[in-house]
Amino acid sequence: MVSTMAAEAVPSKKAPPAWLDAVGERCLAEAHGFVEARAAEHFSGRSEGELAETVIPQFVAGGKFLRPMFAYVGWRCGGPESDAALRAAASLELLHCFALAQDDVMDGSALRRRRPALHVRFARWHAERGWSGSADRFGEAAATLSGDLFLVWSEQLLRESGLDAETLARGWPRYDLMRAELAVGQLADLVNDARALPAWETLLDVLRRKSGNYTVRRPLEFGAALAGCGADVMAALAEYGGLIGEAFQFRDDLLGVFGDPAATGKPAGQDLRDRKASSVVVLAAEMADRRQRDELDELLQLPIVDDRAVSRWCGLITATGARERLGELIRERAEKAQAVIDPAVFPRQAADALAVLATRCTERDR
Amino acid sequence: MVSTMAAEAVPSKKAPPAWLDAVGERCLAEAHGFVEARAAEHFSGRSEGELAETVIPQFVAGGKFLRPMFAYVGWRCGGPESDAALRAAASLELLHCFALAQDDVMDGSALRRRRPALHVRFARWHAERGWSGSADRFGEAAATLSGDLFLVWSEQLLRESGLDAETLARGWPRYDLMRAELAVGQLADLVNDARALPAWETLLDVLRRKSGNYTVRRPLEFGAALAGCGADVMAALAEYGGLIGEAFQFRDDLLGVFGDPAATGKPAGQDLRDRKASSVVVLAAEMADRRQRDELDELLQLPIVDDRAVSRWCGLITATGARERLGELIRERAEKAQAVIDPAVFPRQAADALAVLATRCTERDR
Numbered sequence: 240m241v242s243t244m245a246a247e248a249v250p251s252k253k254a255p256p257a258w259l260d261a262v263g264e265r266c267l268a269e270a271h272g273f274v275e276a277r278a279a280e281h282f283s284g285r286s287e288g289e290l291a292e293t294v295i296p297q298f299v300a301g302g303k304f305l306r307p308m309f310a311y312v313g314w315r316c317g318g319p320e321s322d323a324a325l326r327a328a329a330s331l332e333l334l335h336c337f338a339l340a341q342d343d344v345m346d347g348s349a350l351r352r353r354r355p356a357l358h359v360r361f362a363r364w365h366a367e368r369g370w371s372g373s374a375d376r377f378g379e380a381a382a383t384l385s386g387d388l389f390l391v392w393s394e395q396l397l398r399e400s401g402l403d404a405e406t407l408a409r410g411w412p413r414y415d416l417m418r419a420e421l422a423v424g425q426l427a428d429l430v431n432d433a434r435a436l437p438a439w440e441t442l443l444d445v446l447r448r449k450s451g452n453y454t455v456r457r458p459l460e461f462g463a464a465l466a467g468c469g470a471d472v473m474a475a476l477a478e479y480g481g482l483i484g485e486a487f488q489f490r491d492d493l494l495g496v497f498g499d500p501a502a503t504g505k506p507a508g509q510d511l512r513d514r515k516a517s518s519v520v521v522l523a524a525e526m527a528d529r530r531q532r533d534e535l536d537e538l539l540q541l542p543i544v545d546d547r548a549v550s551r552w553c554g555l556i557t558a559t560g561a562r563e564r565l566g567e568l569i570r571e572r573a574e575k576a577q578a579v580i581d582p583a584v585f586p587r588q589a590a591d592a593l594a595v596l597a598t599r600c601t602e603r604d605r
Numbered sequence: 606m607v608s609t610m611a612a613e614a615v616p617s618k619k620a621p622p623a624w625l626d627a628v629g630e631r632c633l634a635e636a637h638g639f640v641e642a643r644a645a646e647h648f649s650g651r652s653e654g655e656l657a658e659t660v661i662p663q664f665v666a667g668g669k670f671l672r673p674m675f676a677y678v679g680w681r682c683g684g685p686e687s688d689a690a691l692r693a694a695a696s697l698e699l700l701h702c703f704a705l706a707q708d709d710v711m712d713g714s715a716l717r718r719r720r721p722a723l724h725v726r727f728a729r730w731h732a733e734r735g736w737s738g739s740a741d742r743f744g745e746a747a748a749t750l751s752g753d754l755f756l757v758w759s760e761q762l763l764r765e766s767g768l769d770a771e772t773l774a775r776g777w778p779r780y781d782l783m784r785a786e787l788a789v790g791q792l793a794d795l796v797n798d799a800r801a802l803p804a805w806e807t808l809l810d811v812l813r814r815k816s817g818n819y820t821v822r823r824p825l826e827f828g829a830a831l832a833g834c835g836a837d838v839m840a841a842l843a844e845y846g847g848l849i850g851e852a853f854q855f856r857d858d859l860l861g862v863f864g865d866p867a868a869t870g871k872p873a874g875q876d877l878r879d880r881k882a883s884s885v886v887v888l889a890a891e892m893a894d895r896r897q898r899d900e901l902d903e904l905l906q907l908p909i910v911d912d913r914a915v916s917r918w919c920g921l922i923t924a925t926g927a928r929e930r931l932g933e934l935i936r937e938r939a940e941k942a943q944a945v946i947d948p949a950v951f952p953r954q955a956a957d958a959l960a961v962l963a964t965r966c967t968e969r970d971r
Contacts (some may be wrong), residue, residue: 277785282789286796288789289795341749344746376711377796380711380791383711383787384707387703387752387756387787387788388785391785393759415757417755421753426652426750429747430743551805
């Protein structure tokens with residue numbers, strides 16, 4: 240049994256992307272409204288909460304709401320339009336906010352969504368006030384605590400979504416797995432960064448567990464599990480999700496090296512500057528001939544990766560054929576994923592949305 | 606309605622502290638077993654999880670389980686002996702583990718429970734492996750992620766405790782408040798540390814919201830709410846909890862300045878070295894005469910607080926009368942709290958346990 244709420248504002252016959260975009264916008268409104276109310280409850284009228292009350296809801300509003308969209312599409316594979324399910328889907332964006340706020344501290348990333356990262360904003364605020372102690376340490380602690388609040392509020396939004404207990408019970412195991420995988424995957428990522436370049440297969444494993452599963456497959460499965468979908472739908476979503484999740488991350492990694500700063504909002508070659516062992520970097524090492532491999536190793540050892548090194552590194556990756564090959568891998572996965580969605584098994588609206596999302600995830604430029 | 610589980614091994618007629626200590630031990634077994642299973646599930650066989658799989662359950666086992674004891678005593682104010690309620694109570698220790706793991710990162714504390722703090726253990730492990738990148742940054746990130754897992758697992762242990770949905774529903778609002786207050790209180794604490802010495806009233810407010818409420822009052826209320834206790838019991842527990850929570854923190858602050866390193870496991874005068882604006886430090890400033898206040902201000906400005914400065918500072922605090930006064934405040938609160946527990950209202954076992962816990966919290970030396 241699935242609890243349905245008041246009639247929907249969005250007509251269910253409309254084809255994506257209009258329907259899909261409306262889902263994203265409504266999830267944003269739900270998640271933002273929830274966090275704004277919680278932040279006001281805890282921070283209002285407190286001097287130390289002044290900035291938190293503003294930036295924490297702002298942070299939510301800046302998201303693409305990709306994971307809630309996948310979750311709601313998963314739900315629509317077996318469930319009716321429902322405001323309660325929409326709120327449950329929206330809870331995944333707060334889980335994502337938790338991950339981003341803390342990842343940026345751990346990775347020392349200064350930019351997020353074209354704005355200063357949360358820890359940078361808190362640090363500046365501390366410095367402007369002229370308080371004693373390290374502004375940077377304060378910023379990191381405040382961003383970590385904001386992340387903790389997102390983690391708590393995500394679960395609270397899901398529990399209070401309005402879905403009945405029986406429906407929720409089907410989603411909890413998926414939700415718990417997703418939360419734990421996030422933290423465990425980030426730990427694996429820290430170790431991966433710290434080591435020498437991992438082998439391609441090792442990298443794929445981490446990538447699947449961390450970003451791949453997390454962005455597409457788990458949200459889809461979570462939504463479909465809530466709706467009580469059968470084994471055939473679950474299996475198809477798992478396959479689609481695995482493929483598109485991987486392709487999403489490959490695309491992300493290509494953008495991290497070759498992306499246009501005007502579109503991505505990050506400096507050119509940011510992943511190279513950060514010495515990130517991303518898929519394109521690892522693939523280039525695997526495809527390199529002896530001379531290219533020596534050159535790559537030399538770049539990996541540079542104490543500082545400046546503009547000139549970035550440009551040399553980019554040229555070298557292209558020369559190994561890794562850039563083109565990764566593009567092929569993305570296309571292969573996108574095609575395979577589209578073929579998985581059998582129109583005889585999936586409701587029309589869900590199938591259409593999955594096709595649109597596959598394209599969005601694999602052809603995006605930011 | 607309250608769900609009860611299989612008959613209890615602990616005879617309910619036995620007087621504390623035997624009964625109370627058994628509650629503590631059983632909560633430890635539940636929390637430790639749960640975390641051990643989760644850690645094995647996520648980390649087993651993974652090189653990056655090798656240390657996490659060991660130290661995360663170890664961290665749980667090191668606790669005093671004070672909060673679960675208060676929660677279970679709160680439960681026993683209206684509910685029968687119950688394994689499910691015991692697991693629900695134990696979930697609070699995992700919340701505490703979350704707070705400790707991340708607080709130690711934020712405060713840069715190297716010791717916890719006589720052992721190296723979690724972030725220190727992860728950092729050493731990283732360094733021993735000779736991995737590239739900063740071992741300290743790795744340690745901080747890994748401890749923060751361990752904290753995140755504790756936060757997730759606490760909620761999961763509570764949800765899966767075996768209490769029925771109706772019983773749990775009475776506890777969620779208290780539980781959510783406790784979780785959010787933890788993060789919000791820590792933020793306030795960071796700001797408090799960074800400022801000049803706060804006024805006594807400001808300090809009391811932060812102390813109540815952070816440690817006071819969190820250690821005694823909220824756990825008691827949480828347990829009693831789960832059991833469906835009436836307004837009179839809730840009001841008495843709130844008053845008892847507020848008083849003992851404050852006294853607990855005053856005692857903690859006295860130990861942070863005057864505690865015996867052999868008993869506390871921390872260097873003498875640790876809070877002075879950390880320039881912590883604790884109750885005894887703030888009270889000393891308020892009670893100081895002009896000459897003493899000048900001397901205190903001078904100590905507060907020292908770039909490094911060495912053994913000699915600690916000893917001078919301790920002497921000065923004693924001379925202002927703040928040490929003695931704080932001892933009086935603790936005794937006053939303990940007496941008032943005992944008087945709140947009306948034997949006509951509370952079940953005998955719960956009343957006895959509250960009396961024992963009041964003494965333990967206010968007379969402890971570690």
